[in-house]
Amino acid sequence: MQECLSASEQEYLKTVLLVQQKTGHVTIQALAARMEIKPASVSAMIRRLAQDEDAQGAYVMHTPYQGVTLTRRGEKVAMELLRHQRLLELFLATTLDMSWEQVHDEAEHLAPFISEDLEERIAARLGHPARDQHGDPIPSREGIVDLTDDMPLSALEVGMQAKVVRVPDEDPALLRYLATLGLIPGAWITVEARTPYGDILTVRMGEATHPLAGEVARGVSISAMSRRSAQASLEEQERKHEKFLT
């Protein structure tokens, strides 16, 4: 039952998962680009991960010239690594005050090497968190993550309000920019307008409004549960106020 893959193999499986989540289709090229490895090498590794040597099942399905899909077994490995990575991110950020972007690289380096016990102790110390500091969900020890409640900010209609639950953590500069806007997990955001051309969303956070590129808006997640019209939101406030008066 104990998976014993190399750091490199785990890295590949993780990337398959992330590319799948981001684009819906995993090509050799996409993996190569993301990992900064030549397609020939990726091809070879995927072939290996698609083989079922130990009769325990393969890690990926691969139809040559088509695409790559994770099997449940491969997905578990990927989730496991993501769990390590995100627990480490949060731990380094909270316990050692490392900056967001630094944390990302350090956690990525260390993730394949921490023991299950250290993982568990970090998780316990952090109170078994469900998300890291950018809102990236932390998979359970069983390799499960529930994202049914997440949707992209870009899917919000004009006039709707919702709570930000996740920002993209890949680009440090973007992360810093979003932070200056106050666009961080936990913030409430209202979509004020959407341009017909150029794919720009105007969003309100508190008093300030900001234009947001569609590309960026698609990378930010909001909680579907928190979604409501700005009108409804005002009425809610009203109700609270009344309650307060009585």
Add this chain to the structure above:
Amino acid sequence: MQECLSASEQEYLKTVLLVQQKTGHVTIQALAARMEIKPASVSAMIRRLAQDEDAQGAYVMHTPYQGVTLTRRGEKVAMELLRHQRLLELFLATTLDMSWEQVHDEAEHLAPFISEDLEERIAARLGHPARDQHGDPIPSREGIVDLTDDMPLSALEVGMQAKVVRVPDEDPALLRYLATLGLIPGAWITVEARTPYGDILTVRMGEATHPLAGEVARGVSISAMSRRSAQASLEEQERKHEKFLT
């Protein structure tokens, strides 16, 4: 100036340092035994580390069939790795309450992979400690460690008293045993007797006395500065008492 050796190469250099400190002479065999790697492989690696490819100097000196010595350059790498390892040991032990023996393995695994920045943050968080929890000295960032004040417990004469500063951390069972005796860093110890045959020291810690194998006594370090006759110790107590009365 930035050394960029593989985890494996660093591991070899560290082991050369430790074997040197322990036995005074570093053979291929000793390295092989300690690292659980075949002598042929060790031989090859030492040859590489003894070469001066980049004209920056070699990491070790090697006289075939004789022995291996660290150059200052190699020593720095080894010290650097030991610093990582011992800072991690202390950090994991204090921050995450991991047990002594677990900490050792985890720290050894992670040491080659933490960044200089993480090292520095851990050091700062711990208050730039000089020793880890077993009393192993933590080298400075410059790769320097001052051991002039340390001497083996076995060198203590009968009737002498001294403070324990280090216990061997390689064998978890031994570590636990020493802990049950109260033989831990910071403890005061008096040598009561020494058998003429069998190499056994009888030592007193507080009220209790215990026989200690010479092998074990050679592995425990005391502070040379704290060394004094038990008589002197009694007099000191006497003085303190008098001072207290006035």
Add this chain to the structure above:
DNA sequence: TTATAGTATTAGGTGAGCCTAACTTAGAGT
């Protein structure tokens, strides 16, 4: 002094994980 045991080295081989260069395939445009 020479035989021998123990230690070290060399020669040759393996798998992981990358590379480049050459070839194959799929899909889109003419």
Add this chain to the structure above:
DNA sequence: ACTCTAAGTTAGGCTCACCTAATACTATAA
């Protein structure tokens, strides 16, 4: 249907870090 391009694969080669087996050296005991 044919052609061209982009994507994917295969072939062959490299380094690293290990291995085994064969050989060479050293030091000690006869």
